[in-house]
Amino acid sequence: MCATCGCHSHPTETITLEQKVLAKNDSLAAVNRSRLAQRKIVAVNLMSSPGAGKTTLLERTIRDTGAVRPVAVVEGDQETLLDAERIRRTGCAVVQVNTGAGCHLDAAMMADALDRLDPADGSLLFIENVGNLVCPALFDLGEGGKVVIVSVTEGTDKPLKYPYMFAVADLVVVNKVDLLPYVDFDLAACRRHIATVNPTAEIVALSATTGDNVESWYDWLAGGSPGLPPAGAG
Amino acid sequence: MHELSITESIVDAVCERAAGRPVHSVKVEVGKLTAVVPAALLFCFDLVVEGTVAQGARLDIEERPGVAHCRSCGADTVLADAIPLCPCGSADLDVTAGRELRILSMEVG
Numbered sequence: 001m002c003a004t005c006g007c008h009s010h011p012t013e014t015i016t017l018e019q020k021v022l023a024k025n026d027s028l029a030a031v032n033r034s035r036l037a038q039r040k041i042v043a044v045n046l047m048s049s050p051g052a053g054k055t056t057l058l059e060r061t062i063r064d065t066g067a068v069r070p071v072a073v074v075e076g077d078q079e080t081l082l083d084a085e086r087i088r089r090t091g092c093a094v095v096q097v098n099t100g101a102g103c104h105l106d107a108a109m110m111a112d113a114l115d116r117l118d119p120a121d122g123s124l125l126f127i128e129n130v131g132n133l134v135c136p137a138l139f140d141l142g143e144g145g146k147v148v149i150v151s152v153t154e155g156t157d158k159p160l161k162y163p164y165m166f167a168v169a170d171l172v173v174v175n176k177v178d179l180l181p182y183v184d185f186d187l188a189a190c191r192r193h194i195a196t197v198n199p200t201a202e203i204v205a206l207s208a209t210t211g212d213n214v215e216s217w218y219d220w221l222a223g224g225s226p227g228l229p230p231a232g233a234g
Numbered sequence: 235m236h237e238l239s240i241t242e243s244i245v246d247a248v249c250e251r252a253a254g255r256p257v258h259s260v261k262v263e264v265g266k267l268t269a270v271v272p273a274a275l276l277f278c279f280d281l282v283v284e285g286t287v288a289q290g291a292r293l294d295i296e297e298r299p300g301v302a303h304c305r306s307c308g309a310d311t312v313l314a315d316a317i318p319l320c321p322c323g324s325a326d327l328d329v330t331a332g333r334e335l336r337i338l339s340m341e342v343g
Contacts, residue, residue: 025243
């Protein structure tokens with residue numbers, strides 16, 4: 001019977017698709033991943049709410065480790081070149097992707113950014129996703145590891161309130177620990193909450209501003225983690 | 235509002251497969267653990283199909299519950315939310331269902 005008007009003269013046909021909704025994104029992400037692997041580039045997808053300190057952590061990381069290994073950055077924001085300008089001042093290669101109304105980066109934007117950025121072989125590539133604790137979790141970009149940053153000013157219960165995001169993290173960075181004496185934040189409880197939604201995630205508590213415990217972050221980036229292949233490997 | 239991009243992916247795939255034939259309905263499967271809100275998909279769908287062969291089509295959403303297998307007590311438990319926790323108290327669970335996000339079928343004229 002016709003699904004439009006209920007008549008018997010317009011035959012309809014049911015077509016089975018049985019395909020993943022994000023199949024196209026996932027296949028583009030797979031292409032990005034193999035492009036990066038061929039050039040021994042390690043890509044890290046940084047996700048957090050706005051203002052958690054992604055750009056500040058990147059500035060410090062570039063200053064402290066840029067001499068050891070080339071660093072390149074893809075900056076995702078809805079609008080402005082402000083973050084790209086901050087990164088550029090460190091001397092690092094950077095491209096800005098403005099998503100406009102979009103709330104996350106996807107694999108097609110990542111492919112375009114890779115074309116424009118053309119990172120050096122063996123480099124460490126940071127993808128600073130749009131500040132948002134929901135949407136970016138769903139979209140594979142072809143990265144080697146996902147890092148979620150939560151800051152102590154945001155509240156202890158963030159991992160429970162945004163479980164989808166924390167569930168996909170290889171590493172959770174708890175940032176702004178220099179502010180712990182001034183805010184009502186329970187670091188031990190936050191660690192428990194992270195472990196509840198993601199028992200395998202590693203956790204590093206640090207301050208991107210003061211540099212407290214950033215060595216643990218650098219160790220993780222250097223490949224001391226199952227979540228991230230070492231640069232130049234393979 | 236990632237549902238807009240998700241809906242665009244659905245409509246793109248459907249229109250490509252329809253190859254010019256009018257689409258009357260689309261059936262998708264959405265797991266409860268995917269962070270995709272069915273009501274938002276329905277809202278976006280009517281906007282995204284406009285001007286395509288799927289204009290006016292109906293979106294049918296089959297929701298799948300989250301299910302996890304407990305490594306401690308061996309029980310399979312239905313998850314009320316995205317926080318995997320077994321009634322036995324263990325958080326050591328294997329999620330076995332609820333992460334589906336698939337286009338199942340469509341009806342074309």
